[in-house]
Amino acid sequence: MLAVSDLKIHYRTLAGSVKALDGVSFAVGDGEIMGLAGESGCGKSTLGKALIRLEERMMFVGGQVALDGERLPIADDRAMNPYRFRKVSIVPQYAMSALNPTRRIGRMIDELLAARGLKGSTLRPELERRLAILGLTPDVLGMYPIELSGGMKQRVVMVLSTLLDPSLLIADEVTSALDVASQKKVAGALVEFRDRGYVKSMIVVTHDLAILAQIADSILIMYAGKLAEKAPTRTIVEAPAHPYTRLLLGSLPEVGIRFEEKRLPGIKGRPPSLLSPPVGCRFRDRCPLAFGKCVEEPPFIEIAAGHQVACWKADAHAQG
């Protein structure tokens, strides 16, 4: 069980601090796969990364993160180390280049485990068993990363990242660089790992709503550093309450429609700069429903069980 409250992460830049995460609060339950979606630059990757390791230019401003009732010291790089890999783990966006190119994979894994005070030989059988689940033979452990295909490397990383049965796994854009067939396999593997109990909760960061519709239990939509909507997958797909979610879903292609005849609507305009974000609702400049009250910031409130939205018109919407 992950509980995040009022988390604020800014990026240091020469022009000032970019408020990439501006007070987000949500929870992910045990056994839940939560999809995290939004446009580029909405802060979804920042959120994913912040939960495991802040990059150098990322600045912790405030908020709390608790995993299984224990507070995670995400602002303290050293104090966070014992939690990494054992409690929180990540399948990074760059999974295909995440392995040291000059070490045999098995040796690299052994060295990593040894550095964490574990014995590679005792975990070897489990490692090989899990590789087999994803269709990899133990031979890969004797190979160099370059001898594997991109998809194989990604599967190795998935197995390695989850080897210690972490409570929380962050899967950052894991399907983005793959062809559709591989996407399906990777998505299936994520669900399988959850079902087998290798991972308790999972946050799947992606801009691909179609993948989330297949594997996520709930979906969290972000916009410009803030949360827009969180709901069970079915609700998001069938009855989204936030106008941004609706437009986002509306920009997806549907099977059977030829887009020469009908243009995808898309969303007009661009997200606001996070250097000095506007007051009030951040989506209001692009929102077709914007009205006077939108100059005040809408709270992220529950409008139905498990369905939270930050929009003044959400109630009316959900019902209408």
Next chain:
Amino acid sequence: MLRYLARKLIIYLLTFIVAVTIDWAIPRFMPGNPIDALVSRIALMPDANAALTSYFMAAFNLDQPLWRQYLNFWSALFHGDLGRSIMLFPTPVTTLIGRALPYTLGLLLPSILLSWYVGNMVGALAARRKLLDNSVLPLGYLLTATPYMWLGILLAWVLGSTLGWFPLAFGYDQSLKAEWSWRFIGSLLYHWVLPFASLFMVALGGWAIGMRNMIIYELESDYANYLMALGAPQRLVRKYAFRNAMLPQITGLALQLGAVVGGALVTEIVFSYPGLGWLVLSGIQNQDYFVIQGVFLFIIVGVLLANLIVDIVYVVVDPRTRVGLQGDAA
């Protein structure tokens, strides 16, 4: 693997033939004629000059057509005969090179190897500590931008001329006889310090900067980020980064070692140090075909051998090249 090596060897062989041909041709395309210079030094009566010239032309086989000279050159080469020097007639070129080689190797091998080792260590440390980095980086750029001979002249001026701590020229005290005595060895070392220091310091800066930049690059790479996200200690991440950053440094070292036989021309000239660089300069000044050819041949063989060694070492240390050659063979 064998196919890869065989193909490499053929390429090296072809390069060798072309390079040797150019080596043979260049002195012959230079304006002037070494025999004229030799004869004018002897300065006899004009008609005696003509006789002497034709005698020497025949003695050095320079009266034969060029293609004949070219073939002679190759056949002599395979007998280990590099000809006789014209300026120091009749000393064989091999003797001259043999005499100069120890000085060059004694000067360059330690300076290249030590500067490489120390430079890499300093660079790796600089990448780790901000304070050290702030001093190493500017100093490194300053050193590496310094021309060898300028630093050499500076050292000679300050430490040799002004302070009088070190001798200014030659490989050993010219009043001594070259023999295996402690006095002679001491004199050799004494004369070795300044040229060594100038070569060592300039090269040191380059290696340190190269290593520092490579390590910082490696520490920002994806595999380093992934390891840190999985809570790997700095020790492990740095170990990997260091190892991977070494790869280009190994290539650099081998190429430097290949050029070693050419001598450090300018440094040797500044300190009148009797190495190969000094020899090739006198060869050029006296249009001594055979000395120039001989020394250049040494450089050619040295560079090619060094490249070949890099090719082989790389296959051992970097798995990516191994896969590359599998792909090639397929």
